[in-house]
Amino acid sequence: MKKLAIFFLAVLLTGCVDKEIIDDINIEVAVGYDLLEGSEDTYRGTILFQEFQTDKSVINRTYSGNGLLRKDLILDVSKQTSEPVVTGGLKLAIFGPDISEKGIYDLVDSFQRDASIGARLFILTAEEKAEEVLEGNYGSRGNSTYIYNLIEHNIEHHDIPYTNLHLTMRDFYQKGEDPFFPQIKKISNDKVEVSGISLFQGDKEVDVLPVEKMFFFKLLVDKYSEGNFEVKLPGGDLAAVKSIRSKRKISILDKKTNIKITIRGVIREYTGKTLTQEVIKKIEKGLEKEIERETLKLLKKFQKLEIDPIGLGRMKKTQTRNFDFKKWEDDYKNMDFNVTSDVLIEETGVIE
Amino acid sequence: MKEQTVPDRLKISPFLVFYLIMSMQIGIGVLGYQRIIAMDAGYDAWISILFIGVGIHVIVWMMYKIGETVNGDIVTAHKYLAGSFFGKALSVIFIGYFILYSLTVIRTFIEVIQVWMFPELSTFWFTFGFLLLCVYIIFGGFRTVVGTAFFGVVLPAYLLFTFGWAVKFSNLSNLLPIWDHTIKELLTASYHTSLTFIGFEIILFCYPFIKEPKKSQKWAHLAVLTTTLIYTVLAIITFSYFAEDQLQKQIWATLTMWKIVEMPFVERFEYIGIANWNLIILPNVCISIWIASRLIKRIFNIRQKIGVFFIVGAVLILINFLNTREKINTLNDYIGKMGFAFTFIYIPLLFAAVKIAKKFMQKRKVKKQ
Amino acid sequence: MLSSLFLIHSAKWASFLLPSIHKISKTGNNKFNAENDGDFPMKRWLKNKRIKEDVKHKEWEQSFIKSKDFKKIFYYNQKTNIRFCLTFMATLVDENIIQDGILPNLLEDEFREIEDIKQLVPVADVQICDDPSLIEQKLMNGYVMLTVETEMKHFGFIAAQKEIVRGISQPEVEFSVIGPKEAFVESLGQNLNLIRKRLPVKELIIEEFTLGSLSKTSIAMMYMENITNEDNVNTVRQRLTNVKFDAITDSSYIVQLISDNSNSPFPQLLDTERPDRVAGILAEGKIAIVVDGSPHVLITPTTLVEFFSSFEDYFLNWLLSSFFRLIRLFAVAFSILVTPIYVATLSYHYELIPKDLMNTLITSRREIPLPPILEALFLELTIELLREAGARLPTKVGQTIGIVGGIVIGTASVEAGLTSNVLLIIVALAALASFTTPVYRMGNTIRLLRFPFLFFAELWGLLGIVFCFCILLTHLIRLTSLGRPFLEPLYPPRVTDMKDALIRLPFEKQSKRPLYLRTKNPFRFSKKKAEEKQDIDE
Structure with missing residues (x-):
């Protein structure tokens, strides 16, 4: 019994792993990328967090940072947030028009490499800057949920073809197939709409279908x-x-x-x-x-x-x-x- | 022979061999074998799995024949062939083999945890806890070990259904055209599946512990058939889920497929799956440690308990040296090759040798008479 | 209850028995001075001698004399004038038997020698022996010792035990809405009666043991001679005779003393207070152990699944009872796992939480200063406290405590921001689920099991829960009851025994006794006859 107690104690002291307690972390729910103005390879990223109020309403908080890699962005944003940033809740990735034309492979690849990001992430392109899209206030359940559900029901019942991170990556890697992304457009501060389909050649946007x-x-x-x-x-x-x-x-x-x-x-x-x-x-x-x-x-x-x-x-x-x-x-x-x-x-x- | 007297109450029913073999075969290999086999044979690799499946049936048959002829385990077979001293010396190699095997399994599993769940997980302490549990199981005797194997197959069986989610996003036509590769490529892929498939060779070691071993043979074959089918189906799902170039990037394709699973109460499944894998890994490690300690007992006449502590200590020390993906990968390759050499080269040789020796002895007997 | 009965009884004794016999008797610790004695010097001399002999003989009396309830009374037969003596423990014998059944006959009829009592005393259990070493045991068992002055070497023993037995009441722990309402009481004889009348066959064997160096508890082992496996009977007999303990006051002692692994939190002997259940398991080929003074009868060998099957399952249709069994199974799993899963998910695996639930969980935890593990421990311990307090208090106060605890403490701690309301619901549900186990002892085990799971959930999240589950599983695989695997029929898997394990198939399908009991006669009834197919309209 004594041995057992010592074992438990030892394991508790040394075996513990880092905790990510749900209310002590900032869960990244959406991310937007644009090219930094006047720059060729540095991008400007915007991360969206949800802040849940006691009355169950949601406040959208966006933080922006610059970098060459996706992790740069998280590091940059971590300097501004009160809690550590985690990526496991990511549901949306929005790319601005300039970066879509330049190529998005590196960024999308990093989503796949990150074990905590799910395969059902939606990748979208935006008609204006992604930062602007994320900075709106859509719906009562938060921007991320709003846009996610918008795309999801349009896929299920309307005219957007099936897409998600996995399918996109498959199209990327598949020879003889090119990916496409739904495009969204911010129409007012509290509304976005589906505005077409971005057609890609490899990882570069070449055209938009109306x-x-x-x-x-x-x-x-x-x-x-x-x-x-x-x-x-x-x-x-x-x-x-x-x-x-x-x-x-x-x-x-x-x-x-x-x-x-x-x-x-x-x-x-x-x-x-x-x-x-x-x-x-x-x-x-x-x-x-x-x-x-x-x-x-x-x-x-x-x-x-x-x-x-x-x-x-x-x-x-x-x-x-x-x-x-x-x-x-x-x-x-x-x-x-x-x-x-x-x-x-x-x-x-x-x-x- | 003295060592053959395993009392009846310690023996296991013939049909438990099914679970014993299945639990030993399904382990860490299944988490990422798709990429390795697709390297050689592309999306025809599922045929390679069927090839090796057939091959294993032959090996299983040979193992039972060996067991039957010498009426005992591999040590008895070695003694039968090479006499007591050389027979024992030959068997010593397998102690090392099974220690390495358990080491590989634990380390690879910890790697998966570290990459997918807890990057800060202490390798040493988790191994320590895990091995402590293994010691507790092994001290319960062979029946407890087999019990773990039984639950290690039955309880996680539901995981098979979770791959159904991937089917919705898969494209069966990826597999077409069938047989776009040469036989040589297919066979190379078969060879590379060996890490996934090894484990069935334990029959040679557990043979004296099976009640009516003759009856258990069909269960052994059924187990091999089931694993082959599971691997084939899983490979087909994986191939139709990923694009070929995409799959080459997935170290753990099986786990990546879980990323698509979404249930009303659980958003992501891979964490549950990996946690459950603990139950699948457990019999792998336990059985191999049990066999290694049993070999120590048979060869050096040391009490099995001491053997277990020796093995656990060795694993606990060795695991600290495996600290990079590179090293773990090398070890995996190495154990896969060893397993292949053991099952597909050594066992047929042993089989032939035993058969010849038997003929020879019978002749001598006849002469004497 | 018991003590009050006793009080009433002794008062009756004082007012009724004493005056009636005090003229011809002196209690044992006084000097012997018979009143009618003293006519002849010769007789007096004889008498003195006799007294000396008495003193010499009765060294065994020394410690008895110190007890106030030890009575030794001399009488003279009216016809033969023979002097005899009754010795007994006033607290153990029923004075009505002495007064109505023994004394009148001995005083009035022709009573010459000790052998005559077999004719004169209308009591079933009358023995005569000449071994003085038996005296102590017999007196303590409530016998009246009769000695005749002419035959000092012989002792007659007349059974006159006082049976203070609680009336048979409804089962309280294993209550069932349908089915018999009798429950065992604290008397061995009464309990055996309840069982035997349900199985009136000669094959039902009752073996008796006396255990406990001080308590001298009678213990009966029951089994069916033509069914029960001989090895099992021998094992139980062996274990019972090996018991070394001073005072066995309840069957729970036996459970702990004879179980295979006393370090396990799992009970390895099933205890029941239902005579119908005991009869049922005896017919299956198990062994029952009845302990005097305990209203719980032990059943062995037993399996884990048996602890989750209520005897009421057999009174319901098989579909219903199977459904309830599955619910119970789910409840147990839920009760053990739900709080650890909460802790694991909230501490480590936020990815698992559906996005719609995220809001609820985060807002409920927003104000809580404690990490999930402490929060969970706090609530779990509160519930345990409530249960302990409720169990120790009288029923009415206990109920109040439950309500006060449940509503007031729960709501207050949520409002004070100590715990989240989601967890409060979860813990309350888990507590509720743990009450569904039909065997109380198993419910206690489940209460305990939650804590190691919590510990591992805190340590390694979901992985820790599975790890802890592996430990539990191994423990269960290793556990045996009477040398038979405890997990049977799950492991070793026995398909034939599964018919009455997690689900219960109809009785027609249960033509065989459980395989793991290795009974002498594995068939309950002819399967063929039970399964005879009938055509429509036949």
Whole structure:
């Protein structure tokens, strides 16, 4: 018994590890990066902390610092915070436009290296400086939660394709596939909105897709997806279609790629008088045409930008033995695309 | 022979061999084997796992044949072949092998803890506590050791389901095209899986402790089959979850996959998983220390308790010298190679030797008569 | 209760028995001076001699005489004029038996020699022996010793024990809503009766032992001769005879004295106050130990899962009882682990906390000066204090303490900023969960187990909890009850015994007795007959 007591004492005295008691740490919940003005490689980072008040309201606190590495930023910020900074709660990383164009690989890589950061982190680009975005006051549950939930529900039910740190990193490393990020925009001090999709070549931003194209982009990128789209009928009537399930099938031949998109959807809104079977057929046809036209446009655009967010190269690789990516790059530039789509409206709501 | 009289109440039921082997096989290797096998065979490496799985079945069969022929463990087999002195001398090597094995397991586990959870964790004190627990287990006898092995398999089994979260974000087509590598590359990958797979060789050491060993053989095969399947499935999930170049950066791919797990009450799972791994590591260390101490008893006729203290002391001292990732990695490589040499080269040789010796002896008997 | 009965009793004795016999008797510590004696000198001489002999003989009386309740009274038979003497301990014998059953016959009928008592005394237990060494034991067991002056070498013993037994009441510790409401009492005979009448077969063997150099406690070991494993019976017999202790006042002493590992916090013998449970386990092939003076009967060998199964489980449908068992299992795990997990998560693993819960946890801890471990220890100890205080106080005061403690101290400590309200809920729930264990002793163990877990949670976070769990697991694997593994049927795994472990399958499926008991007759009933399939409308 005495031996046991001595053992416990010894272990307690020497075996203890550093504590991170929940209320004695500053949990980094979001981070934003911009390029320091007038500098080529130093960036300015902004870290967002949440300060919980006793009445359960949240105060957003941002701290900014400069550095060459991500740890520099934390060191810099630690000089200003009352408690040690920990990174385990990081949910959002926002990149300003200048740094996105310059390349973000080093920073994103550091997220992956840090064992305490989860794989469900969202990486976003911002239309203005990331610092500005983080300095707003959105929602009552804190900026980080607000933006995170905003992106999450748009992924689940609307037009942002699936993304998170893991998927992004996979696209980075995958030959024959390029990453993309949702882009957000601060519209007032208490609101942000999704403003498009940033297309990347490697780790550099090359273009931004506008919000209207996101539905088609998601159809191309995600294997299965949900989304909303408006169809303008020849008569001027409008119909809002929600796709419940969509499927895409891609077959890549040597010079030609066939893409078939199947959509099962419901009509949410219709401005015309009666929704007859005929009208539904028209809506289906209209949507089909629209999809074919728009996706083809997107594909041409990707080709021109020499990017491959869909991962056609990866798909081609899975079908070919001893695949040569160099040759593929040439093939891709001259690839012909053929998109067909099939829309089926299953329901039209509770009234006719 | 004197050493063969293991009383019946100390023996274990044949089906417990299943847990014994599984718990010994699944250990630290499974945390990061995907990268190593993918280095050689790319995303075809899961085929390599099946290859080695088949190979192990043959080895298991050989081990049982050896045990059956000499009716005892490896020391008996050595004595049978080389006489008492040389037989014992030959067996001494395995004391070192199992001490190193337990050392590797503990140190690698501590490394995982230090990288993922507590960078400041004192290697010495954690090892001290861990080994104290091991001593407590081993002093309970072989049945307690096997009990730990049993719970070390059954309780953490739920962890398998947690990889389901990764499936949602994986792309099975990553594996295509199947068989894009040469047989040679696949076999190299198989060779590199050995650290993950070694552990089944303990049958040669525990043989006298199994009730009706003949019956236990099917359980041994089943255990090997189960681990092979688990490894294959896990490798397939990993390969479809990571891009090939991405996987090459993951030292512990299995743990990284847990990062995606999210439950309503738990935001991140890897901490729970690593903590649970303690239960998986425990039988690994216990069984190897038990075997090493048992060998000491058999060879030097020292009480097993003293042997245990000797081994624990040795591990406790040696572990302080392993202080960098580089050294730990080297040790892992080394133990993997040793394990491979032991299981896939030495055991077939031993098998052949025992068979020849038996024939020879039978002939001599016939001549005498 | 007991003492008050005794008081009433002795008062009755003083007012009723003494006057009626005081004329012909003197208590033992007076000089013998019979009143009718003195007619002849010869007789007087004989008498003196006799007294001397008496003094010589009765060295054993020396220490008895010092006790006030030692009575030695001389009588003369009316017909034969023979002088006889009754010796007894007034506190141990029932004076009604002496007065109504012994004395009238001995005084009025023809009583010549000691052998006659077997005819004259209408008491079942009458013995005659000539070994003076038995006197002390018999007197202390409540026998009345009868000696006749003509036969000084023979002693007659007439049983006249006073049985002061509490009436049979409802079980208090193992109360069940459904099922029998009888519970054991403090009398061995009564308890044996309760068991035997539930198993009226000759195969039920009762072996008796007397243990304790001072207490001379009678202990009965019960088993079914045709079922129970011989080795187990021998082990129990061996262990009981090896017990060396002076005063065994309860069965709890036996638990600690004969268990395999006395350093374990786990009880290795199950104790119950329900006769139906004892009957049930005897039929399974276990052994029961009944201790005189204890309302708790011990059951051995036992397993861990048995401590979590209430006997009420057998009264309910198997689906319900399985569900309740699983709930109980969950409750125990919850009770042990939840506070350590709280400490581990809040001290080390903030990453685990869902972002929606973060707000609640941080705000509840915002004002607390103590680190989570001290906060948890403070609350856990408060709960333990409440429990201890509640257990020591009379029921009504105890309830008040519970309410005062629970509401006032809890709320006050949250308001004072000593503990967080989240933890208060957690600790209260854990305490509640620990009460679900059907065996009280196991509940105590669970209370204790929480503290090492807390220690390790503070040390290494979740890893520490798993580490501590490994220690606990090893301890349980190593533990045996009567040499049988304590964790059975979990380890060594016995699928056949799992039918009545974590869940309980219907009785039809339980045609076999538990495997680990290695019973002589492993079948309870014919499985074939029980499982005969019936077609629709048959």
